[in-house]
Amino acid sequence: MSIFSNNIRSLRAKRKLSQQNVADDLTISRVRYSKYENGISEPPMELLIKIAKYFHVSIDLLLSVDLQKYSTEDMLKLPDNRIVLPVAVDDLGNDTIEIIPQKASMGYLEGYSDVGYIESLQRIALPFLNNGKYRAFPADGDSMPPFRSGSYIVGKYVEGIDELKPGKTYVFITQNDGITYKRFKENKGNAICVSADNSFYEPYDIPFEDIVEIWQYASGIFPEDFEPGDYESYNFKEMFRELRQDIKELDKKVSTRRRKSSQ
Numbered sequence: 059m060s061i062f063s064n065n066i067r068s069l070r071a072k073r074k075l076s077q078q079n080v081a082d083d084l085t086i087s088r089v090r091y092s093k094y095e096n097g098i099s100e101p102p103m104e105l106l107i108k109i110a111k112y113f114h115v116s117i118d119l120l121l122s123v124d125l126q127k128y129s130t131e132d133m134l135k136l137p138d139n140r141i142v143l144p145v146a147v148d149d150l151g152n153d154t155i156e157i158i159p160q161k162a163s164m165g166y167l168e169g170y171s172d173v174g175y176i177e178s179l180q181r182i183a184l185p186f187l188n189n190g191k192y193r194a195f196p197a198d199g200d201s202m203p204p205f206r207s208g209s210y211i212v213g214k215y216v217e218g219i220d221e222l223k224p225g226k227t228y229v230f231i232t233q234n235d236g237i238t239y240k241r242f243k244e245n246k247g248n249a250i251c252v253s254a255d256n257s258f259y260e261p262y263d264i265p266f267e268d269i270v271e272i273w274q275y276a277s278g279i280f281p282e283d284f285e286p287g288d289y290e291s292y293n294f295k296e297m298f299r300e301l302r303q304d305i306k307e308l309d310k311k312v313s314t315r316r317r318k319s320s321q
């Protein structure tokens with residue numbers, strides 16, 4: 059079997075996916091996909107590109123490096139594992155900021171590496187943002203005040219996980235959650251821990267293999283004013299969070315007393 063067939067089998071196993079899962083995601087039959095894993099046939103170029111995007115590994119590594127020798131973290135650090143980031147420029151060749159639309163934000167997962175998709179997006183230029191690649195993503199929900207639905211977070215592209223800084227905020231593009239804006243807490247070796255600024259939400263981990271892109275917060279766009287009264291909803295949720303914690307502690311005390319009285 060070829061390095062390619064071994065690699066896609068290994069990458070699938072790391073994600074704990076069946077051949078049918080991968081085949082469905084690639085919109086091909088399981089029989090056809092199994093032939094690639096067994097080294098019976100090789101995919102055409104357009105499907106090879108799709109497979110590389112699916113596993114978030116460069117075609118170069120997929121075809122030439124035995125990825126079974128590397129952990130997910132080490133694989134992300136390999137110098138040749140760079141997915142080309144398509145960018146849009148204006149008529150003068152200047153880099154511009156693409157705006158990911160609110161209503162079609164999930165479509166970004168399909169088109170983030172497609173030059174045609176990126177060029178179709180609306181663009182703006184902010185003269186105070188330079189020395190990097192920037193993109194504007196829609197905010198969703200109430201986890202990161204003062205951003206709320208309708209706002210946009212302008213992020214600067216981050217090359218790798220090692221560049222993340224604790225306490226800083228980032229837009230994470232992930233396979234499972236799509237676009238999410240959170241504060242980075244720590245690197246756990248095979249996942250990163252992130253948290254919301256709204257304390258109603260608990261911190262959670264994002265596995266390395268789930269991460270597609272990372273953009274560090276650079277600026278914000280607020281189509282509407284954030285009214286002072288909007289903070290009341292966060293305080294209201296915080297009150298319920300504290301009440302829930304108090305109830306848990308009370309349950310523990312009652313349970314302890316019952317055990318002591320029964321002894």
